[in-house]
Amino acid sequence: MKKILVTGFDPFGGEKVNPALEVIKLLPKKIGENEVRILEIPTVYKKSVEKIEKEIESYKPDYVLSIGQAGGRASISIERVAINIDDFRIKDNEGNQPIDENIFEDGENAYFSTLPIKSIQDELSKNNIPSSISNTAGTFVCNHVFYGVRYLIEKKYKGIKSGFVHIPYIPEQVIGKANTPSMSLDNILKGIIIIIETIFNVETDIKKSGGTIC
């Protein structure tokens, strides 16, 4: 039995909903034999990571998957890399707007996702869920959380795997935004469940075969 912590942000940037929050609310508590715990986090740069760390301390997950909204993208973006920079184009939900600041002074320049991003993309494709590997999670709170969690794991919680996926707007968010892509919440949910299954399964397969993930 393995445990995954799945985080989703509250709404920001004038939106009424955040599809990341909507989708985690719909996740089952178990996938196969494995446990899924969800955590709502604020779109506030330092607090978001602090809240995740508390949950890591108490829940002791094997994996952390963070989910954020990428308005304007048409497919589920599986993020490859988080960079050590906060450079906010808009303010976060408590008015912070760091420009060109390091997230952690003693962190690496970047951390790669330790989730099996290529296997995830393959499984999503097989199941007709549009997806792509993305090489930038931006420089706002999403990248901050992706980087922050990977940093904490490297420093204090070795062995946990973590990563980030961006999801498109859901249809209700693009009403009045001419020709902006969206994805149905049903398909996003289906996609996130496939991602979680892949994380659990690939890990199991690899243990059997002795291989390594990307």
Place this chain on the structure above:
Amino acid sequence: MKKILVTGFDPFGGEKVNPALEVIKLLPKKIGENEVRILEIPTVYKKSVEKIEKEIESYKPDYVLSIGQAGGRASISIERVAINIDDFRIKDNEGNQPIDENIFEDGENAYFSTLPIKSIQDELSKNNIPSSISNTAGTFVCNHVFYGVRYLIEKKYKGIKSGFVHIPYIPEQVIGKANTPSMSLDNILKGIIIIIETIFNVETDIKKSGGTIC
């Protein structure tokens, strides 16, 4: 009791499916008291209109709604106007590729949709289905059918209302097409049903109020 004929094309341009055909197969045979008849048409410019005319003759619908795929668009496009030109960028499914030819020599330069396009958009928006009014249906078989049916109605079947909507790719069509928009078949179906309901209802409302549609 009113009757609507809803047409959908077969696949073209190398695609394995056409979402227009997929969605009409899922339509109910009745919406309220009203009848819905579906018709698969070939992506072949003259035959498509001929097949629709036969069905108009035998079924005697009150409305004709034609549906086509617009790969790359992110929302349901409610077409405003059809123009009297065939100018094909690719061949149709029988190898025809007319360049700068009139569709009907004695037709108007253009015909406007006689469906309530603004009411349709309002209803789609209220129901969180992304949509937009489009001012071009292109110059391929979609525009040909839209124009051809409007022409036939003006010449021979006065009183029938007709129009065209373009729908996005469905998710399975964009696997491997990086960041191309799609819409779930569920939401397309929901949208087409709303469109048909609006056509029936607005007509009814207008009869009551004596108003006119756009």
Place this chain on the structure above:
Amino acid sequence: MKKILVTGFDPFGGEKVNPALEVIKLLPKKIGENEVRILEIPTVYKKSVEKIEKEIESYKPDYVLSIGQAGGRASISIERVAINIDDFRIKDNEGNQPIDENIFEDGENAYFSTLPIKSIQDELSKNNIPSSISNTAGTFVCNHVFYGVRYLIEKKYKGIKSGFVHIPYIPEQVIGKANTPSMSLDNILKGIIIIIETIFNVETDIKKSGGTIC
């Protein structure tokens, strides 16, 4: 010796410049043996056409080429067709915002450009100026002018040829608009001169050969 009247709008929609106005100011007064006259017109729907009609009356041109800005498009759009509808998404420069109104009640549903649009595209391509044939000039003042001039010519000034081209933003307009396409004023100017030359030359060629333009 032939004469062409080339019109350009003043700025609208919060922009400080209109590339259409900037480019006509740079046109030479003669191209070959032929005369070029420019005319600034207001982005106000009825006044724009009225001002052009006065100039047609006094200058008696052989051709009228109207130029407008299409912010967001990446290439010079050679418009194929104007439709008989005003449906303004924003107000014009005097606050008018007609919704779903006909431009002229006794006009055709649409008028096609009587300029040689395919020859124009060929010449632009040969000269490495990005261009495309466009099937919609929108439903704002640009379409209004395109339609209005074609209408006037059909009704009162038979023999004059007219049409419309949309041009992209110039670079100074996209500063701060992330990743929005633009075209240098130099290349737009080069393009407009090629268009005018093509109009003059094709006409001449056709007279010789007895052919007709699209």
Place this chain on the structure above:
Amino acid sequence: MKKILVTGFDPFGGEKVNPALEVIKLLPKKIGENEVRILEIPTVYKKSVEKIEKEIESYKPDYVLSIGQAGGRASISIERVAINIDDFRIKDNEGNQPIDENIFEDGENAYFSTLPIKSIQDELSKNNIPSSISNTAGTFVCNHVFYGVRYLIEKKYKGIKSGFVHIPYIPEQVIGKANTPSMSLDNILKGIIIIIETIFNVETDIKKSGGTIC
């Protein structure tokens, strides 16, 4: 007197030209008191970096600016960060296609540009050259060169500053590619000169003031 080495790739991906190569050929040999040396490099992943290293050894530049083509982008992209991964979507010009390989096993996960990216963007904007800060240089030869040069400098040539900019297609490359953005070679050249001037000037200013660059 300072020295900058400016590199440009040869054509790839079926293109006949590479605007990066075209633009470096047009650079002056001196900008102010400072020297500009250009270097054509092959679109071949290891050879490109090897050729630059040889030139660093012999020319001993103060700065290395590498330029690459980013087809489809509309503005000059000033790259922020290079990542330690080769993951080629297409083959390079000698048929190499590494998938998910590290560029240098003992390198950092990523290196940030040591050029003044924000000052460069400010200067480009002041001069009406469209630009943006980009957070991904991709995972092809461009990122490889950006990363490789930064790695070499960190390991062996401390003190040299280096970075990367992506430039759009030039107009001749988008003929026949419907509505794909481009930028005139004139404006790209103007932009690259401004970038070089900014690199020289900011450095000078900073030496005077004792400050640091992003």
